[in-house]
Amino acid sequence: MDESSEPQLPARQLPTHQLPDYVLKELAEAREILEHRGIADRLTEMLGAPITASIKMLPDSAEKAIYGAVDKSLSLALDFAVNTLGDKDPVAPKPRLFSHKLMAGLSGAAGGAFGGATIAAELPFSTVLILRSVADIARSLGEDLTDMESRLACLEVFALDPGHSPGKSSNVEDDTEIGYLAVRLAMGRQIHEASQHVVKHGLTNKAAPPLVQFISTIGKRFGVVVSEKLAAQAIPVIGAVGGALINTYFIDHYQNLARAHFTIRRLEREHGAALIQAAYRSLPRK
Template sequence: MKQTVPARVPAPLTPVVIAEITALAARQRKANGVLMRAITYLGGQVEDGLKMLPAATRAQLDGIARTALRQSYDLASRSRTGAGRNVGSDRLHRLMGTLSGAMGGFGGLPTALAELPVATTVIFRAVHHVATEYGEDPDAEETRMQCLAVFGAGGPGTQDDGIDTAFIGARLSLSGAAVHGLIARVAPKFAAVLSQKLAAQAVPVLGAAAGAGTNYAFVDYYVALAHVHFGLRRLARTHGEEAVTEVFHHALAGAKPPQT
């Protein structure tokens, strides 16, 4: 007779856990901070210049976002070996992103376009590092899928900033089609973020400073969201997805946590 393994009963939420969830909600609200708002404003000032580009060039953004996300997805685990194993802090990833952005912005729009895959890889690598801090398997394909989900959080100036809690407890399919489908879902939102970056870097030489600043801010932004996403996932493994996300959404709305 086949034995069934009883489902594990989630541990109840304690005041300490509720405080931790509330802190994660506060971190999400702060992600779009002063520096990010300044960059959004700067991007808005030169966005009209992007609209003057040929339609084919503007249409590249979605394709670039898809290609860059796929490349970053493939490189995430390999970058942890060799010299890459020494790249292991949020601070170092911000520095790498800043240097990449400065070089990409020096030549204006052409070099900024060429630098986008590099910036995306740095950001993905930073998000992947955060995932491992919260107990995710660094070599698991599902971990990389969850990193992709973080890129679907929208971006500065959008109406859907913040993580998609539908992915918190999700067991994602690991087929090639599933990866392709998730990238297709995430890419348009990430392309909107990239348009802000390109707008800020459109002016040669001056774009170097803008590129450095935008890359620093974007790494910081996605790292913050990664801490929220994977922090909630870690808590959900112990206390259950439904209870954790309910408290999280109440905290985001500024309401008192529900009675548990």
């Protein structure tokens, strides 16, 4: 069901004070991940220098290459989400997060050794690897991936980097809204319409408006994150070891976002979306 279509009462009319303390603790922990420390902050901390300076060093041709690779990667990820994620046992095994990080590190080592020229080959692999990891986390938190909207919610994670607030995104116009919930609201109808299209028509026409809009919204936000990652890998002293570490940070970042995102979705199923979202908004800001 489209989350944005659920009736919403004003927060003051909802009994958020009746939620158990452990629920509020889970919400607070999830919001800390979803509203703070985007990948640029993590990479800046690791490298000891602002990533923004490195981005300015990228050649003008890099942006076209990055967004071309992002489009290709998300198209491949959509195929994977639609055709593969629902095939496994809905009773989730323990997420294979470490093995996914190891594979991401090996992929990043190639990117660090050979530079931005590898992005067209490396990014699709990394993106699908992250998606597999996100799907494992989703299953472990109770998502039924036989449901198409749940599968597309795995792709939604690529749009959730908190370093890119709604005010910086052309897809979300309300700067007063909390970032994560604004993205959820903006993408809720897109996910619903894209899932309905896929259920009826499959992926025979990826140029169909519901699919184009859904992937475009994710791509604009994911592309900025990929630019930051590539800028870090392009620093001459990074090399293969640094590239591996950056890619490990990259997948770890999206694993954390997925864990927070699907924790909130689980709480919404248990207590109601309106109540959980009101409680999320009412949590004290740091």
